[in-house]
Amino acid sequence: MSEQDKTTLSTGIELLTFQVGGQEYALDIMSVREIRGWTKATPLPHAPSFVRGVINLRGTVLTIVDLADRLGMGAAQTSERNVIIVVHTGKETVGLLVDAVSDILAINTTDLQDPPDMSAAECEESFVSALTISEGRMIRVLAIAAALPTESEEAA
Amino acid sequence: MTDEVDPMIEIRASFFVECEELLESLQDGLQLMDDGQSDDETINVVFRAIHSIKGGAGAFGLEELVRFAHQFESVLDGVRSHTILVDRTDIAIFFQASDILADLVRAARDDEPADQEKVQSILDKLSVILGDNAQEEDEVDASDFQPMGIALDLGLPELSDNESVDTDTQHEPAITTDAISAPGNEKPEHFLEGFKIFFQPDSSLYETGNEPLHLLKLLREIGEVDVSCDTSNLKSLSELEEEKSYLAWTIYLATDEDEASVRDIFDFVADLCKLDISPISNSTLPPSNKTDDAPLSSELSIVPTASETVVPPAPPQISQNTADLPVRKSTVPTLPKTNTDNNKPSNKPRPTVRVDLERIDRLVNLVGELVINQAMISQSVTDADLPSNSAISAGLDEFMQLTRDIQDSVMMIRAQPVKSLFQRMSRIIRESSAMVGKSVCLKTDGENTEVDKTVIERLADPLTHMIRNAVDHGIEKEEDRLNADKPAEGIVTLMASHRSGRVIIEVSDDGAGINRERVLQIAMDKGLVAENSQLSDTEIDNLLFLPGFSTASEVSDLSGRGVGMDVVKSSIIALGGRVTIQSEPGQGTKFTISLPLTLAVLDGMVIEVAKQILVVPLNAIAETLTLTQESVLPLGPNNRVIKVRDVFVPLLDLGSELGFRAPLNNFDNAVVLLISQENGTQAALVVDAIQDQRQVVIKGLQNTFGRPSGVAAATILGDGKIALILDPIDIVSSAESAGNLAQNNLQLTG
Amino acid sequence: MSLQILAVDDSRTIRDMLNLTLSQAGFNPHLADDGIHGLELLEGLTPGAIITDINMPRMDGFGFIDAVRKIEKHRATPILVLTTESAPELKKRARDAGATGWIVKPFEPKKLVRALQMVTG
Structure with a gap:
């Protein structure tokens, strides 16, 4: 893993990159609380399909979201190799089920570009807030707030 | 830990706590006066409550509060000395005055402005009651009353400036x-x-x-x-x-x-x-x-x-300090440790301590962990296959008993009588009845019933709404009451009690009851039910809880604020509670709220369904039964009932209701939990196996993706896995509202 | 050994303030929440002065002063009445019961101390 790049400017950010459904995504590392291995989740009745259930995170109940399913790429096949990224968004902590964690990437915010306007396309595009390139690979920066809808939105 | 806390800030905070207690005894006293059961001591208590609030308020320079309390106190002083005779109209004003006093206390505490208009209007009413009574003196006094001492102001000369002394x-x-x-x-x-x-x-x-x-x-x-x-x-x-x-x-x-x-x-x-x-x-x-x-x-x-x-x-030591004393006090009022220690032995008027709620919550959480830990140990002991008479099993039993005792004790710390809540409601009655021009009184019962503090706090809003509803829609207009041979004054009753491990709160009125014809019509007009629906009385009553339902044909100031009974219901469900309606035409309407005693633990039955371990609150289970295929009777294409004693009870497969599997067809040897609903009807839930009965710690579920229906909370089992705590009544009623079921139990006759 | 002061008031807030003020002024305060409690404490105390509220449950300030004056060893103990009223008849009643002086509530700390000095020398 790369250490913090000393040349990073004040506008630099660090991204945690990970694999979801064969694509490479990333998250601002500031929103990541911890990374842990997959444990079987207790399913919640009548929950949306992308909600895998809940697990015990040191005494608190953590909701697990299957990110691949959420992004419209079909439910993940879970195995020991899967990873849960515990993220904190605004007021809630949620576990994101992903295929694997790849790297920590220090980039400058100027290296981020807006995703092309794909409004005509399917809604999954709205889950990406920016794009960047690392070693020739395209990295999709997850729009975490969009991927984890608020209660009112979902309950309605 | 608290070394740096300014003692005056602490005293100020404790003053406001004391005020709440004083306001409570003020309310109690006024209630006794209103009931015609007051004696001299009652009036003294009322007087002293106001007097003490004024005294403390003066010390902190809370002038508005002082001014109001002073006027109120003057009136009570007259009542006390029998120079002012009061009737119920006056006492009604005293109630309003105590509401304003409470407002002013809270305004002072939160450093917010009070509603001057309301304050002045009550001050005016009080001065009418006060009349000529000591008016001149009080007039002067009230305006003169400043947070300062008189008589002792010697303008103490600064000694260094004055050679002569x-x-x-x-x-x-x-x-x-x-x-x-x-x-x-x-x-x-x-x-x-x-x-x-x-x-x-x-x-x-x-x-x-x-x-x-x-x-x-x-x-x-x-x-x-x-x-x-x-x-x-x-x-x-x-x-x-x-x-x-x-x-x-x-x-x-x-x-x-x-x-x-x-x-x-x-x-x-x-x-x-x-x-x-x-x-x-x-x-x-x-x-x-x-x-x-x-x-x-x-x-x-x-x-x-x-x-x-x-x-x-x-001269005592202090003489030498006289000059610098006031300065020292006003700037750095630190309490010398030795002094406080010395004072402790005599400073024990009542054996109570005030504890930061956070500390109690921490204790509650720790006890929760203890319970989980104990469950894990039990599990290991069971897994180890030790003989049941082994020392470790006996020790474990004792450990479980102790854990439970600790837990009960901790919960008791958090428990509070519902009295303060009821008192707030009496104010809602006064204000809302005045607003719609009805005469309504509040009767309360069981106000010493203790409930978890959080429950009390979170009940305030739903209860307020229900009370307003009762005054606005429940109680008839005065002429209608008189025509119906009822007393002009309507009665709203608040009752609290403990019933089989739950807290029951009833809000009832002696009004006209639910106008079911109108409710049904409105529901049809709004498309909430199909045009030709045949609904039972209970179903019609329950339409009130549907989102978007409002019966007020003329939206009044009171309850027509966009908050419906659906919000009331969901906030009570969020507390792990349930609410039901009973209504009798011409007699009134009763809402029954059933709540868990505490939000921290519950006694549960651990069951298995579709390979999932789940917990069902024990108090929802009337009994458990084992079925034979013959005892299951079909009703229509999809529904089944079983006969329990004289009643046919709808049968539900818990697994399929939770969406975990397709509906069962074979019920031979199936285990069912008989669930009692608040309205007395029952339903049977099929489960795969019953594992255990135990106390579980309630862990809240996140609401990120909405509240999962049928699930009340979660808990952590001995193996560290999470088990959901079900809300079986919610499961049954959503199955009912899905139209899958016979709505009511069919009573066998003969 | 600092001078013992017995302070009697049914309001916890006032007691807290008296406690603070008296401690800071170098006195050794003892606190009671009504007259009966005050008399109980007096059995084990020889205060340099007593401060008492008037309106209290169980035994009010007048009754308390009266009772204190009947105890031989407290016959000459200065007693200051804490009062929100400065009404002459109230002073008179306190005086008749045997009060030494009065402090008008809300008291300013320095005035309280000053009053204590007036009566304790």
């Missing part, structure tokens, strides 16, 4: 023991400005613990004094009576202070002595010479008295 020894009072027959004859000549004071204590001055020498000492602090003592009344030693007054003093005082300041020194004793104070000027005689000039005749005769009363006792 700078020294303790130089100007000892020159006490002369000669008889001065005409005290006015000798003027100390160097005095430019000052007073001549003749002071002759009555015997009563000594009887009240006053001491002339202290007064002389105080005079010395505000100027130069020349004192001569008249001992002409002294008897011989043997004739002296203790505490009889034999002496008189003539004092020349040179000072910049005015006469009022001088009189202030004698304030405590003005009525206990002969006192004559007259201004003098251009005197020049130095007092120090006087003693030399005076013939010393009978000095020995007064020695006993003198040694006792004339020689000032060693």
Whole structure:
């Protein structure tokens, strides 16, 4: 893993990159609380399909979201190799089920570009807030707030 | 830990806590007065509550609060002394005044402005009641009442600035023991400005613990004094009576202070002595010479008295600190540790402690962990296959008992009587009935029922709404009541009780009952039910809980605020509670809220369904049964019922209701939980197996993706896995509303 | 050894304030929440002065002063009445019961201390 790049400017950010459904995504590392291995989740009745259930995170109940399913790429096949990224968004902590964690990437915010306007396309595009390139690979920066809808939105 | 806390801030915080207690006893007292059950002590309690609020408020300079409390207090003082006679109309105003007082207390606490208009309107009503009673004096008093002491304001001179009082020894009072027959004859000549004071204590001055020498000492602090003592009344030693007054003093005082300041020194004793104070000027005689000039005749005769009363006792330490004391206090009011420790033993009026709620919550959480831990140990012991009579099993049983005791004790710390909540509701009644012009009174029962503090806090909003609803929609207009042979005054009843491990709160009114025809029509108009629906009374009543339903044809100020009973219902469900309606045309409507005693733990039955471990709250389960295929009777294409004693009970497969599997077809040997609903009907839930009964710690579920229906919360099992705690009644009722079921149990007749 | 002061008031807030004020002024305060409690404490105390509220449950200030004056060792102990009223008749009643002086509530700390000095020397 790369250490913090000393040349990073004040506008630099660090991204945690990970694999979801064969694509490479990333998250601002500031929103990541911890990374842990997959444990079987207790399913919640009548929950949306992308909600895998809940697990015990040191005494608190953590909701697990299957990110691949959420992004419209079909439910993940879970195995020991899967990873849960515990993220904190605004007021809630949620576990994101992903295929694997790849790297920590220090980039400058100027290296981020807006995703092309794909409004005509399917809604999954709205889950990406920016794009960047690392070693020739395209990295999709997850729009975490969009991927984890608020209660009112979902309950309605 | 709390070393740095400013004690005044703590005292202020504790003042507001005390105010809440005082407001509560004020309410209680007023209620007794209203019920015609008050005696003198009741009125005293009411008076004292207001009085204490005023006293504390004054100390913190809360002028608005003081001003209002003062007026209120004046009225109660009149009531107390029977110069003001009150009827129920007046007491109604007292209730309003106590509401305003509560508002002002909270406004002061939160440093927010109070509603001046309301305050003034009640102040006006109070002054009408007060009438001529002590009006003039109170008028003055009220406006004069400032957060300051009077009478003792001596304008204490700063000692360093005033040479004349700078020294303790130089100007000892020159006490002369000669008889001065005409005290006015000798003027100390160097005095430019000052007073001549003749002071002759009555015997009563000594009887009240006053001491002339202290007064002389105080005079010395505000100027130069020349004192001569008249001992002409002294008897011989043997004739002296203790505490009889034999002496008189003539004092020349040179000072910049005015006469009022001088009189202030004698304030405590003005009525206990002969006192004559007259201004003098251009005197020049130095007092120090006087003693030399005076013939010393009978000095020995007064020695006993003198040694006792004339020689000032060693001043307590504080004298030296007088000058810097106020400064020190106003800037850094730190409490010396040693002092507080010394005070502790005597400072124990009531054996209570105030504890930060956070600390209690931490304790509750820790006990929760303890319970989980204990479950894990139990699990390991079971897994180890130890003989049931082994020492470890016995020890574990004891451990479980202790854990449970600790848990109960901790929960008790959090429990509070619902009384404060009910008192808030009595205010809602007063305000809402006034707003719609109905006469409504609140009756309460079981207000000492204890409920978890959080539950109480979170019940306030739903209850407020239900009470407003009852006043607005439940209670009829006065003429309608009279036409129906009901008393003009409507009654809303709030009742709390403990019933089989839950808290029951009932809100009922003696109004017209639910107009089911209209409710159904509205629901059809709004498309909430199909046009030709045939609904039972209970179903119609329950339409009130549907989102978007509002019966108010004329939206009133009160309940027509966009908040419906659906919000009430969901906030009660969020507390792990349930709410049901019963209504009788012409008799009234009753809402029954059933709540868990605590939000932290519950007794649950651990079950298995579709390979999932789940917990069902024990109190929802009436009994468990094992079925045979024959006992299951089809009803229509999809529904099944079972016969339990004389009642047909709908049968639900829990697994399929939760969406975990397709509906079962074979019920042979199936285990069912018989679930009792609040309205008395039952339903049977099929489960795969019953594992255990145990106490589980309730863990809240996140609401990120909405509240999963049928699930109340979660818990952590002994193996560290999460098990969901089901809300079986929610499961049954959503199955019912999905239309899959016969709505009501069919009563077998004959 | 600092001077013992017995302070009697049914309001916890006022007691807290008296406690603070008196401690800071170097006195050794003892606190009671009504007259009965005050009398109980007096059995083990020889205070340099007593401060008492008037309106209290169980035994009010007048009754308390009266009772204190009947105890031989407290016959001459200065007693200051804490009062929100400055009404003359109230002073008179306190005086008749044997009060030494009065402090008008809300008291300013320095005035309280000053009053204590007036009666304790």
